[in-house]
Amino acid sequence: MDYQDAVAVFFAPSPPDTVQPSIVRKGGPARRLRDAIEPIAMHAVWCAPTNHRLAEAFGLDFLGAYVWGRASALGDAAPGVAAAAFAVFEPSFLTGVLTDARSKASWADLVSVRDSATTESLRELLGGEAVADVTAVLRRGIAAADPAGRPLFAGLAGREWPSDEYGQLWRACDILREHRGDSHVAACVAVGLDAVEMNLLTEVWLGMPLFSYSATRAWSPDALGAAADRLRSRGLLDGEVLTAAGQRARDDIEAATDAAQRPVLDAIREDLDDSVTRLAAWSSVLIDRGAFPPSVHKRAAG
Secondary structure, three states, rough: HHHHHHHHOOOOOOOOOOOOOHHHHHHHHHHHHHHHHHHHHHHHHHHHHHHHHHHHHHOHHHHHHHHHHHHHHHOOOOOHHHHHHHHHOOHHHHHHHHHHHHHHHHHHHEEEEHHHHHHHHHHHHOOOOOOOOHHHHHHHHHHHHHOOOHHOOOOOOOOOOOHHHHHHHHHHHHHHHHHOOOHHHHHHHHHHOHHHHHHHHHHOOOOOOOOHHHHHHHHHHHHHHHHHHHHHOOOEOOEEEEHHHHHHHEEEHHHHHHHHHHHHHHHHHHHHHHHHHHHHHHHHHHHHHHOOOOOOHEEEEE
16 A cells, blocks of 8 residues: 555544534543644654655655554564554464564664654654643653553664654654553453444544554454454444443443553643644644644544
């Protein structure tokens, strides 16, 4: 999949009558922070300049750039380790994409080009905004965060920080996104969900049609159908919608994910509201400029 293919698939706007997920409208501090930073954290994945630079320099398509770019937080870890950390993708697909991408770009070369292109793109889109004070707030949260059991967070947090203020903003958002993502995977595993089941439960909980988003993670129709049947047998799905028990189960996972962010929130609490307001405004600029998918569900799902 090249970048234009990804744009065609993921950049369709939400229909005018789309209802924003309840968790986005009514979420607590941890969720508000998560939604505010998502487009900034994922700028390297969705912006055209970074994708074009990685394609020109190494021949990486969209998927190769995404998988190797995100997995670079783990260094040169075995592909199976990356698949386990990402969690929600079909493992043989992800390991194949990563193996191919690594054959085209070394870790050092990939990181150098990806970091510089992403920083330049953010500077172009947000240039003129004073971002250093918000980054400082986010870095307080990062310093307070627990790395235990959080491989993507720990790897990325251990990297050298970019020298540019826009690169630092991106890096801070990316690190906090991975902390929440690692925490969310742990919460799902703790209640006995496998990789396919956590995909399905989340998409239905957010109001997406069953199989509509999880299929983009390369799971086969048979794997998706079998996982849905397992959720039905556990009383979590009724047909293609959540049961009351399924709603409670997914709400509990969200609560556990939020609880894992408590040290971060405690460290930045007095500056949280102002920072979230400014981060959300910058994220809106990125969406309006075509640097992040406009779908409310895509933003909420991560």
